């Protein structure tokens with residue numbers, strides 16, 4: 009089968025590899041499509057640990073092509089999505105309901121082969137059957153939506169609050185929709201890209217601040233009667249941006265670190281300021297136990313994703329898709345790898 013294999017830092021190679029065969033409780037998924045994620049770019053750059061060589065791609069939908077002998081709940085032809093962060097179920101963290109800390113996370117598309125390929129092998133426990141009315145493309149967003157749902161749970165928006173979402177890329181768009189659907193009084197988005205700002209307004213932002221044109225911290229204060237927002241969700245993953253997010257929050261407010269910073273990156277913060285202002289710094293990492301709710305968000309149409317898809321590539325176009333992510337030309341939001349294309 010054809011696959012995009014990350015052989016080392018900066019070495020994403022499209023080539024023929026053997027089609028895997030399911031053993032035990034594994035299922036072989038024929039990939040319908042797979043989203044290209046910021047994490048894939050970080051993997052290619054070496055900003056996030058991978059197990060080379062590895063087929064990247066973790067945001068996928070498809071149908072069952074073959075099942076192992078111990079599979080009981082899925083049959084050939086079933087349409088599925090995958091929670092790529094499957095855990096062992098046996099370790100300290102798994103037994104405490106903290107499975108994303110599991111030391112044996114499958115990490116399809118990161119630690120083991122993912123879905124920039126015609127087929128991907130996953131365990132039955134990681135697969136979720138999907139409804140007929142959910143399209144392959146919409147379904148492929150289940151993992152990012154599950155991450156955003158965890159972020160929204162962590163932000164715990166309360167009635168009457170002002171919230172800031174920092175960053176209106178594809179993940180930011182999901183955060184904006186979830187925040188806009190909660191009973192907050194004002195949703196402020198920080199985003200320098202004019203196209204993304206425009207779309208952010210359409211999906212629920214009350215105000216969009218361009219941090220390249222104005223001091224974003226000052227602008228958030230002006231929008232909140234001089235005190236800052238009760239909750240700030242930083243979706244960006246850039247140290248300087250997080251530093252300003254920590255200063256936009258109101259006394260006693262919450263800052264959620266959501267955006268993935270490069271491993272080893274450091275952020276300058278002032279503990280005196282955070283302590284005396286009683287700021288809570290929270291984190292929301294990946295998608296613990298939120299895949300089912302994310303599927304409900306997509307199937308019900310409450311979270312919309314189709315408007316984000318701006319580019320589709322065959323597997324051979326994977327390096328081009330990564331380049332597009334790096335360059336972010338005007339109008340670009342989300343690329344999908346579509347093996348049948």
Ligand SMILES: [Zn+2]
Nearest residue numbers: 045047067152
């Ligand atoms: Zn992702």
Ligand SMILES: [Zn+2]
Nearest residue numbers: 096099102110
């Ligand atoms: Zn575990």
